[in-house]
Amino acid sequence: MEEFERRLAETGFCQGMEARHVRLLSGRAGERSFNANEFIFREGEDARLFYIIRSGKVSLEVSAAERGAIVFQTIGAGDALGLSWLFHPFHWHFDARAIEPTVMFTIDAAWLREKIEEDHDFGYEILKRVAHVMIGRLQATRLQMTDMYGGSDLKGI
Amino acid sequence: MTEAILNPMLPRTYRVRSKQRELRDTFTLLLEPADGEGAPTPAPGQFNMLYVFGVGEVPISSSGDPALTKRLVHTIRAVGAVTDAMCQLKEGEMLGVRGPFGNHWRVQEAEGRDLVVVAGGLGLAPLRPVIYHIVAHREKYGKVVLLYGARGPEDLLYRREIEQWRGRFDMKVEVTVDAAASDWQGNVGVVTTLVSQARFDPSRATAMVCGPEVMMRFTIRELQKCGVAAADIFLSMERNMKCAVGFCGRCQFGPTFICKDGPVLRYDRIEHWFGKREI
Numbered sequence: 001m002e003e004f005e006r007r008l009a010e011t012g013f014c015q016g017m018e019a020r021h022v023r024l025l026s027g028r029a030g031e032r033s034f035n036a037n038e039f040i041f042r043e044g045e046d047a048r049l050f051y052i053i054r055s056g057k058v059s060l061e062v063s064a065a066e067r068g069a070i071v072f073q074t075i076g077a078g079d080a081l082g083l084s085w086l087f088h089p090f091h092w093h094f095d096a097r098a099i100e101p102t103v104m105f106t107i108d109a110a111w112l113r114e115k116i117e118e119d120h121d122f123g124y125e126i127l128k129r130v131a132h133v134m135i136g137r138l139q140a141t142r143l144q145m146t147d148m149y150g151g152s153d154l155k156g157i
Numbered sequence: 158m159t160e161a162i163l164n165p166m167l168p169r170t171y172r173v174r175s176k177q178r179e180l181r182d183t184f185t186l187l188l189e190p191a192d193g194e195g196a197p198t199p200a201p202g203q204f205n206m207l208y209v210f211g212v213g214e215v216p217i218s219s220s221g222d223p224a225l226t227k228r229l230v231h232t233i234r235a236v237g238a239v240t241d242a243m244c245q246l247k248e249g250e251m252l253g254v255r256g257p258f259g260n261h262w263r264v265q266e267a268e269g270r271d272l273v274v275v276a277g278g279l280g281l282a283p284l285r286p287v288i289y290h291i292v293a294h295r296e297k298y299g300k301v302v303l304l305y306g307a308r309g310p311e312d313l314l315y316r317r318e319i320e321q322w323r324g325r326f327d328m329k330v331e332v333t334v335d336a337a338a339s340d341w342q343g344n345v346g347v348v349t350t351l352v353s354q355a356r357f358d359p360s361r362a363t364a365m366v367c368g369p370e371v372m373m374r375f376t377i378r379e380l381q382k383c384g385v386a387a388a389d390i391f392l393s394m395e396r397n398m399k400c401a402v403g404f405c406g407r408c409q410f411g412p413t414f415i416c417k418d419g420p421v422l423r424y425d426r427i428e429h430w431f432g433k434r435e436i
Contacts (some may be wrong), residue, residue, distance in 0.1 A: 001333070005205065035164065041315055043196075057273065057344075059339070061339055067338075068338055068339060069338065069339035070337070070338065070339075071336065071337045071338070071341060072336055072337055072345060073346045074343075074344045074346060076354070100342075107380060134305065136350075139375070140346055140347045140349070141370070142352055143371070144336070147278075147308070147335075148278070148369040148372050149277060149278035149308040149335070149368075149372075
Protein backbone atom coordinates (compact mmCIF):
# COMPACT_ATOMS: atom_id res chain seq x y z
CA MET A 1 0.00 0.00 0.00
CA GLU A 2 1.41 3.36 -0.98
CA GLU A 3 1.93 6.13 1.55
CA PHE A 4 -0.95 8.27 0.26
CA GLU A 5 -3.30 5.29 0.19
CA ARG A 6 -2.25 4.31 3.70
CA ARG A 7 -2.94 7.81 5.03
CA LEU A 8 -6.38 7.80 3.43
CA ALA A 9 -7.10 4.34 4.86
CA GLU A 10 -6.28 5.63 8.34
CA THR A 11 -8.94 8.34 8.33
CA GLY A 12 -12.04 7.71 10.40
CA PHE A 13 -14.21 7.64 7.29
CA CYS A 14 -12.17 4.90 5.61
CA GLN A 15 -11.33 2.83 8.67
CA GLY A 16 -12.03 -0.87 8.10
CA MET A 17 -12.65 -0.37 4.39
CA GLU A 18 -11.42 -3.14 2.08
CA ALA A 19 -8.03 -2.36 0.51
CA ARG A 20 -9.44 -2.54 -3.03
CA HIS A 21 -12.01 0.14 -2.21
CA VAL A 22 -9.43 2.41 -0.58
CA ARG A 23 -7.24 1.94 -3.66
CA LEU A 24 -10.16 2.92 -5.89
CA LEU A 25 -10.77 6.07 -3.84
CA SER A 26 -7.14 7.04 -3.59
CA GLY A 27 -6.82 6.70 -7.40
CA ARG A 28 -9.05 9.76 -7.73
CA ALA A 29 -8.08 11.54 -4.53
CA GLY A 30 -5.87 14.56 -4.07
CA GLU A 31 -4.78 16.71 -1.18
CA ARG A 32 -5.43 20.38 -0.51
CA SER A 33 -4.27 22.69 2.25
CA PHE A 34 -6.23 25.57 3.72
CA ASN A 35 -5.00 28.39 5.91
CA ALA A 36 -6.74 29.31 9.14
CA ASN A 37 -9.87 31.32 8.34
CA GLU A 38 -9.89 30.30 4.69
CA PHE A 39 -13.26 29.18 3.31
CA ILE A 40 -13.30 25.66 1.90
CA PHE A 41 -16.67 26.19 0.29
CA ARG A 42 -19.61 28.55 0.57
CA GLU A 43 -23.34 27.92 0.73
CA GLY A 44 -24.89 27.57 -2.74
CA GLU A 45 -21.67 26.62 -4.52
CA ASP A 46 -21.51 23.43 -6.56
CA ALA A 47 -20.44 20.45 -4.45
CA ARG A 48 -17.74 19.21 -6.79
CA LEU A 49 -15.51 17.52 -4.24
CA PHE A 50 -15.93 15.09 -1.39
CA TYR A 51 -13.65 16.15 1.46
CA ILE A 52 -12.14 14.06 4.25
CA ILE A 53 -10.14 15.98 6.82
CA ARG A 54 -6.59 14.72 7.17
CA SER A 55 -5.54 17.23 9.83
CA GLY A 56 -6.84 20.46 11.28
CA LYS A 57 -10.27 21.67 12.24
CA VAL A 58 -13.20 22.99 10.20
CA SER A 59 -16.24 24.95 11.29
CA LEU A 60 -19.60 24.56 9.60
CA GLU A 61 -21.46 27.84 9.54
CA VAL A 62 -24.66 29.45 8.38
CA SER A 63 -24.98 33.13 7.77
CA ALA A 64 -27.82 34.61 9.82
CA ALA A 65 -28.10 38.16 8.49
CA GLU A 66 -27.61 40.66 11.31
CA ARG A 67 -26.61 37.94 13.77
CA GLY A 68 -23.58 37.25 11.61
CA ALA A 69 -22.30 33.74 11.00
CA ILE A 70 -23.41 31.03 13.41
CA VAL A 71 -21.16 28.02 13.89
CA PHE A 72 -23.30 24.93 14.39
CA GLN A 73 -20.58 22.29 14.33
CA THR A 74 -16.84 21.83 14.21
CA ILE A 75 -15.24 18.69 12.83
CA GLY A 76 -11.67 17.47 12.83
CA ALA A 77 -9.16 14.94 11.58
CA GLY A 78 -10.68 11.83 9.99
CA ASP A 79 -14.17 13.34 9.60
CA ALA A 80 -16.03 13.63 6.31
CA LEU A 81 -16.86 17.22 5.47
CA GLY A 82 -20.28 17.78 3.92
CA LEU A 83 -22.44 15.24 2.15
CA SER A 84 -24.24 17.46 -0.37
CA TRP A 85 -21.98 16.14 -3.15
CA LEU A 86 -24.07 12.96 -3.04
CA PHE A 87 -27.54 14.48 -3.24
CA HIS A 88 -29.26 16.43 -5.97
CA PRO A 89 -28.89 19.38 -6.73
CA PHE A 90 -25.27 18.91 -5.53
CA HIS A 91 -24.96 22.34 -3.92
CA TRP A 92 -23.42 23.06 -0.52
CA HIS A 93 -26.02 23.97 2.09
CA PHE A 94 -23.68 25.83 4.44
CA ASP A 95 -20.26 27.47 4.64
CA ALA A 96 -17.17 25.51 5.67
CA ARG A 97 -14.17 27.40 7.02
CA ALA A 98 -10.83 26.14 8.26
CA ILE A 99 -10.33 27.47 11.80
CA GLU A 100 -6.74 26.29 11.90
CA PRO A 101 -4.33 25.20 9.17
CA THR A 102 -6.10 22.21 7.64
CA VAL A 103 -5.20 19.53 5.14
CA MET A 104 -7.96 17.72 3.25
CA PHE A 105 -8.22 14.68 1.08
CA THR A 106 -10.38 15.64 -1.90
CA ILE A 107 -12.18 13.20 -4.15
CA ASP A 108 -13.88 14.09 -7.42
CA ALA A 109 -17.60 13.96 -6.57
CA ALA A 110 -18.94 13.38 -10.11
CA TRP A 111 -16.61 10.42 -10.53
CA LEU A 112 -17.56 9.05 -7.11
CA ARG A 113 -21.30 9.26 -7.90
CA GLU A 114 -20.73 7.41 -11.13
CA LYS A 115 -18.64 4.75 -9.45
CA ILE A 116 -21.26 4.21 -6.73
CA GLU A 117 -23.84 3.43 -9.45
CA GLU A 118 -21.44 1.25 -11.37
CA ASP A 119 -19.95 -0.85 -8.58
CA HIS A 120 -22.61 -1.62 -5.99
CA ASP A 121 -20.22 -3.29 -3.55
CA PHE A 122 -18.17 -0.13 -3.50
CA GLY A 123 -21.33 1.98 -3.49
CA TYR A 124 -22.75 0.10 -0.50
CA GLU A 125 -19.48 0.61 1.38
CA ILE A 126 -19.52 4.36 0.72
CA LEU A 127 -23.23 4.80 1.47
CA LYS A 128 -22.94 2.82 4.71
CA ARG A 129 -20.26 5.22 5.86
CA VAL A 130 -22.20 8.27 4.70
CA ALA A 131 -25.25 6.95 6.59
CA HIS A 132 -23.09 6.51 9.71
CA VAL A 133 -21.94 10.14 9.46
CA MET A 134 -25.53 11.28 8.89
CA ILE A 135 -26.97 9.40 11.88
CA GLY A 136 -24.21 10.72 14.14
CA ARG A 137 -24.91 14.28 13.03
CA LEU A 138 -28.69 13.82 13.23
CA GLN A 139 -28.43 12.56 16.80
CA ALA A 140 -26.12 15.40 17.77
CA THR A 141 -28.51 17.90 16.18
CA ARG A 142 -31.45 16.46 18.10
CA LEU A 143 -29.53 16.90 21.33
CA GLN A 144 -28.62 20.47 20.37
CA MET A 145 -32.31 21.15 19.69
CA THR A 146 -33.29 20.10 23.21
CA ASP A 147 -31.32 23.10 24.53
CA MET A 148 -30.37 20.81 27.39
CA TYR A 149 -28.40 23.45 29.27
CA GLY A 150 -31.22 25.97 28.96
CA GLY A 151 -32.51 25.46 32.49
CA SER A 152 -32.22 23.25 35.53
CA ASP A 153 -33.65 19.73 35.58
CA LEU A 154 -35.17 20.90 38.87
CA LYS A 155 -37.93 23.41 38.51
CA GLY A 156 -38.31 26.44 40.68
CA ILE A 157 -35.90 25.71 43.51
CA MET B 158 -19.84 16.23 60.16
CA THR B 159 -20.52 14.92 63.66
CA GLU B 160 -23.11 17.60 64.30
CA ALA B 161 -24.86 16.84 61.01
CA ILE B 162 -25.05 13.18 61.97
CA LEU B 163 -26.29 13.96 65.49
CA ASN B 164 -28.93 16.37 64.36
CA PRO B 165 -29.19 16.36 60.60
CA MET B 166 -32.32 18.53 60.55
CA LEU B 167 -30.78 21.45 62.43
CA PRO B 168 -29.21 24.10 60.21
CA ARG B 169 -26.04 25.78 61.32
CA THR B 170 -25.55 29.46 60.62
CA TYR B 171 -22.96 30.43 58.02
CA ARG B 172 -21.85 33.86 56.87
CA VAL B 173 -21.36 34.78 53.22
CA ARG B 174 -17.68 35.61 53.05
CA SER B 175 -17.72 36.39 49.35
CA LYS B 176 -19.98 36.12 46.35
CA GLN B 177 -18.65 35.81 42.84
CA ARG B 178 -20.72 36.10 39.72
CA GLU B 179 -19.78 33.28 37.33
CA LEU B 180 -22.38 33.69 34.57
CA ARG B 181 -25.44 35.84 33.92
CA ASP B 182 -27.56 33.70 36.28
CA THR B 183 -24.92 31.73 38.17
CA PHE B 184 -22.81 32.70 41.14
CA THR B 185 -20.47 31.12 43.67
CA LEU B 186 -20.81 31.62 47.42
CA LEU B 187 -17.89 31.20 49.79
CA LEU B 188 -19.34 30.48 53.24
CA GLU B 189 -17.78 30.29 56.69
CA PRO B 190 -19.35 29.29 60.01
CA ALA B 191 -20.80 32.32 61.81
CA ASP B 192 -19.52 30.98 65.14
CA GLY B 193 -15.93 30.88 63.85
CA GLU B 194 -15.64 27.17 64.67
CA GLY B 195 -14.50 24.52 62.21
CA ALA B 196 -16.70 23.44 59.34
CA PRO B 197 -17.11 19.91 58.00
CA THR B 198 -15.43 19.56 54.62
CA PRO B 199 -17.62 17.92 51.98
CA ALA B 200 -15.99 15.12 49.99
CA PRO B 201 -16.09 15.62 46.19
CA GLY B 202 -19.67 15.03 45.09
CA GLN B 203 -21.39 15.62 48.43
CA PHE B 204 -24.01 18.32 48.89
CA ASN B 205 -25.30 20.67 51.55
CA MET B 206 -28.83 21.91 52.18
CA LEU B 207 -28.65 25.70 52.00
CA TYR B 208 -31.43 27.59 53.74
CA VAL B 209 -32.35 31.19 53.02
CA PHE B 210 -34.17 32.23 56.19
CA GLY B 211 -37.87 32.75 55.60
CA VAL B 212 -37.69 31.62 51.98
CA GLY B 213 -36.67 27.98 51.78
CA GLU B 214 -34.02 25.32 51.55
CA VAL B 215 -32.33 23.73 48.50
CA PRO B 216 -29.71 21.01 47.96
CA ILE B 217 -26.51 22.36 46.40
CA SER B 218 -23.39 20.33 45.61
CA SER B 219 -20.06 21.41 46.92
CA SER B 220 -17.90 22.95 44.21
CA GLY B 221 -14.88 23.79 46.31
CA ASP B 222 -11.46 22.32 46.83
CA PRO B 223 -11.82 19.30 49.15
CA ALA B 224 -8.49 20.29 50.71
CA LEU B 225 -10.03 23.63 51.75
CA THR B 226 -11.16 23.41 55.36
CA LYS B 227 -13.37 25.70 57.44
CA ARG B 228 -15.12 27.07 54.35
CA LEU B 229 -17.80 25.89 52.00
CA VAL B 230 -17.96 26.73 48.31
CA HIS B 231 -21.20 26.40 46.36
CA THR B 232 -21.95 27.40 42.79
CA ILE B 233 -25.63 28.15 42.31
CA ARG B 234 -27.85 28.94 39.36
CA ALA B 235 -30.79 31.22 40.08
CA VAL B 236 -33.77 29.23 38.80
CA GLY B 237 -36.49 29.79 41.41
CA ALA B 238 -37.55 31.53 44.60
CA VAL B 239 -34.85 30.17 46.92
CA THR B 240 -31.93 30.38 44.52
CA ASP B 241 -33.07 33.86 43.42
CA ALA B 242 -33.02 34.91 47.09
CA MET B 243 -29.58 33.36 47.47
CA CYS B 244 -28.42 35.40 44.53
CA GLN B 245 -29.51 38.55 46.40
CA LEU B 246 -27.41 37.73 49.50
CA LYS B 247 -24.60 40.13 50.18
CA GLU B 248 -21.25 39.61 51.84
CA GLY B 249 -21.69 39.29 55.61
CA GLU B 250 -25.29 38.07 55.41
CA MET B 251 -26.29 34.74 56.95
CA LEU B 252 -27.84 31.54 55.73
CA GLY B 253 -28.48 28.13 57.25
CA VAL B 254 -26.50 25.07 56.25
CA ARG B 255 -27.21 21.39 56.87
CA GLY B 256 -24.77 18.76 55.75
CA PRO B 257 -22.66 17.58 54.11
CA PHE B 258 -24.90 14.78 52.86
CA GLY B 259 -24.77 11.94 50.38
CA ASN B 260 -21.96 9.85 49.03
CA HIS B 261 -19.04 11.01 46.94
CA TRP B 262 -17.12 10.44 43.70
CA ARG B 263 -14.87 7.38 44.09
CA VAL B 264 -11.62 9.25 43.54
CA GLN B 265 -9.57 6.87 45.70
CA GLU B 266 -10.95 3.76 43.99
CA ALA B 267 -10.05 5.29 40.62
CA GLU B 268 -6.36 5.55 41.50
CA GLY B 269 -4.12 3.85 38.96
CA ARG B 270 -6.83 4.08 36.30
CA ASP B 271 -7.54 6.45 33.43
CA LEU B 272 -10.13 9.04 34.38
CA VAL B 273 -12.72 10.48 32.02
CA VAL B 274 -14.63 13.40 33.50
CA VAL B 275 -17.60 14.55 31.42
CA ALA B 276 -19.48 17.66 32.48
CA GLY B 277 -22.38 19.49 30.90
CA GLY B 278 -23.40 23.04 31.83
CA LEU B 279 -23.62 23.57 35.58
CA GLY B 280 -22.61 19.89 35.97
CA LEU B 281 -19.02 21.06 36.09
CA ALA B 282 -19.63 22.45 39.60
CA PRO B 283 -20.02 19.07 41.41
CA LEU B 284 -17.06 17.75 39.39
CA ARG B 285 -14.70 20.64 40.16
CA PRO B 286 -13.70 19.11 43.54
CA VAL B 287 -12.74 15.94 41.65
CA ILE B 288 -10.49 17.93 39.34
CA TYR B 289 -8.90 19.76 42.30
CA HIS B 290 -8.24 16.37 43.87
CA ILE B 291 -6.73 14.92 40.68
CA VAL B 292 -4.51 17.95 40.16
CA ALA B 293 -3.26 17.63 43.74
CA HIS B 294 -2.61 13.88 43.35
CA ARG B 295 -1.88 13.71 39.64
CA GLU B 296 0.76 10.97 39.96
CA LYS B 297 -1.87 8.54 41.26
CA TYR B 298 -3.87 8.47 38.03
CA GLY B 299 -3.34 7.33 34.45
CA LYS B 300 -4.56 9.49 31.60
CA VAL B 301 -6.95 12.23 32.68
CA VAL B 302 -9.49 13.63 30.24
CA LEU B 303 -11.94 16.44 31.01
CA LEU B 304 -14.73 16.94 28.45
CA TYR B 305 -16.94 19.94 29.08
CA GLY B 306 -19.93 21.17 27.13
CA ALA B 307 -22.01 24.30 27.54
CA ARG B 308 -24.73 26.12 25.64
CA GLY B 309 -22.48 28.88 24.26
CA PRO B 310 -19.07 30.47 24.94
CA GLU B 311 -20.72 32.93 27.35
CA ASP B 312 -22.05 30.00 29.42
CA LEU B 313 -18.70 28.39 30.20
CA LEU B 314 -18.24 28.03 33.93
CA TYR B 315 -14.85 28.56 35.66
CA ARG B 316 -13.27 29.76 32.43
CA ARG B 317 -9.98 30.85 33.99
CA GLU B 318 -9.52 27.51 35.75
CA ILE B 319 -10.34 25.57 32.60
CA GLU B 320 -7.60 27.51 30.83
CA GLN B 321 -5.18 26.63 33.65
CA TRP B 322 -6.09 22.93 33.52
CA ARG B 323 -5.79 22.98 29.75
CA GLY B 324 -2.33 24.53 30.08
CA ARG B 325 -1.10 21.50 32.01
CA PHE B 326 0.76 18.90 30.02
CA ASP B 327 -0.60 15.98 32.02
CA MET B 328 -4.30 16.44 31.40
CA LYS B 329 -6.42 16.61 28.25
CA VAL B 330 -9.14 19.23 28.39
CA GLU B 331 -11.68 19.59 25.58
CA VAL B 332 -14.44 22.16 25.66
CA THR B 333 -17.36 22.42 23.28
CA VAL B 334 -20.42 24.62 22.97
CA ASP B 335 -23.74 23.91 21.28
CA ALA B 336 -23.56 26.99 19.05
CA ALA B 337 -21.27 29.98 18.66
CA ALA B 338 -20.52 33.04 16.58
CA SER B 339 -17.74 32.69 14.03
CA ASP B 340 -15.15 34.40 16.27
CA TRP B 341 -15.19 31.33 18.58
CA GLN B 342 -12.14 29.22 17.80
CA GLY B 343 -13.07 26.20 19.91
CA ASN B 344 -15.23 23.14 19.28
CA VAL B 345 -18.91 23.40 18.42
CA GLY B 346 -21.21 20.42 18.90
CA VAL B 347 -22.69 18.48 21.77
CA VAL B 348 -20.33 17.23 24.48
CA THR B 349 -21.15 13.60 23.64
CA THR B 350 -19.27 13.96 20.33
CA LEU B 351 -16.02 14.54 22.24
CA VAL B 352 -16.11 11.11 23.89
CA SER B 353 -15.13 9.07 20.83
CA GLN B 354 -12.25 11.45 20.06
CA ALA B 355 -10.75 11.23 23.56
CA ARG B 356 -7.72 9.03 24.05
CA PHE B 357 -7.98 6.68 27.04
CA ASP B 358 -7.95 2.97 27.73
CA PRO B 359 -11.62 1.94 28.16
CA SER B 360 -10.66 -1.31 29.88
CA ARG B 361 -9.03 0.60 32.74
CA ALA B 362 -11.01 3.84 32.72
CA THR B 363 -13.38 5.28 35.29
CA ALA B 364 -15.90 7.78 33.96
CA MET B 365 -17.51 10.47 36.09
CA VAL B 366 -20.43 12.23 34.46
CA CYS B 367 -22.56 15.15 35.61
CA GLY B 368 -25.00 17.34 33.71
CA PRO B 369 -28.60 17.38 32.56
CA GLU B 370 -30.03 13.85 32.52
CA VAL B 371 -30.49 13.83 28.76
CA MET B 372 -26.83 14.73 28.32
CA MET B 373 -25.76 11.98 30.74
CA ARG B 374 -27.87 9.42 28.89
CA PHE B 375 -26.23 10.12 25.55
CA THR B 376 -22.78 10.38 27.16
CA ILE B 377 -23.22 6.90 28.65
CA ARG B 378 -24.07 5.52 25.20
CA GLU B 379 -20.88 7.01 23.78
CA LEU B 380 -18.77 5.74 26.69
CA GLN B 381 -20.21 2.25 26.26
CA LYS B 382 -19.59 2.40 22.50
CA CYS B 383 -15.95 3.09 23.36
CA GLY B 384 -15.92 0.00 25.59
CA VAL B 385 -16.29 1.49 29.08
CA ALA B 386 -18.15 -0.97 31.34
CA ALA B 387 -21.38 0.14 33.06
CA ALA B 388 -19.76 -0.60 36.44
CA ASP B 389 -17.02 1.94 35.66
CA ILE B 390 -19.42 4.79 34.93
CA PHE B 391 -20.54 7.05 37.80
CA LEU B 392 -23.23 9.71 37.59
CA SER B 393 -24.30 12.50 39.87
CA MET B 394 -28.09 12.47 39.93
CA GLU B 395 -30.17 15.53 40.63
CA ARG B 396 -33.51 15.38 42.37
CA ASN B 397 -35.38 17.88 44.48
CA MET B 398 -34.25 16.68 47.90
CA LYS B 399 -36.04 17.82 51.04
CA CYS B 400 -34.89 16.06 54.21
CA ALA B 401 -31.51 14.96 52.74
CA VAL B 402 -31.33 11.94 55.06
CA GLY B 403 -33.73 9.44 53.49
CA PHE B 404 -36.78 10.14 55.70
CA CYS B 405 -39.17 11.91 53.39
CA GLY B 406 -38.82 9.88 50.20
CA ARG B 407 -39.07 12.94 48.01
CA CYS B 408 -35.94 12.02 46.05
CA GLN B 409 -36.71 8.34 45.62
CA PHE B 410 -35.32 6.95 42.36
CA GLY B 411 -36.29 3.33 41.86
CA PRO B 412 -35.11 1.54 44.98
CA THR B 413 -32.63 4.27 45.92
CA PHE B 414 -32.85 7.59 47.65
CA ILE B 415 -30.69 10.12 45.84
CA CYS B 416 -29.98 12.01 49.06
CA LYS B 417 -28.54 9.09 50.99
CA ASP B 418 -27.58 6.41 48.39
CA GLY B 419 -26.46 9.12 45.95
CA PRO B 420 -26.13 11.66 44.57
CA VAL B 421 -23.21 9.76 42.99
CA LEU B 422 -24.48 6.43 41.65
CA ARG B 423 -22.80 3.65 39.73
CA TYR B 424 -24.53 3.29 36.39
CA ASP B 425 -24.95 -0.49 36.42
CA ARG B 426 -26.95 -0.14 39.66
CA ILE B 427 -29.49 2.27 38.20
CA GLU B 428 -29.37 1.26 34.55
CA HIS B 429 -32.86 -0.25 34.74
CA TRP B 430 -34.46 2.98 35.97
CA PHE B 431 -32.26 5.56 34.29
CA GLY B 432 -33.97 7.49 31.53
CA LYS B 433 -37.43 6.11 32.28
CA ARG B 434 -39.77 9.07 32.10
CA GLU B 435 -42.15 7.60 34.68
CA ILE B 436 -39.45 7.58 37.38
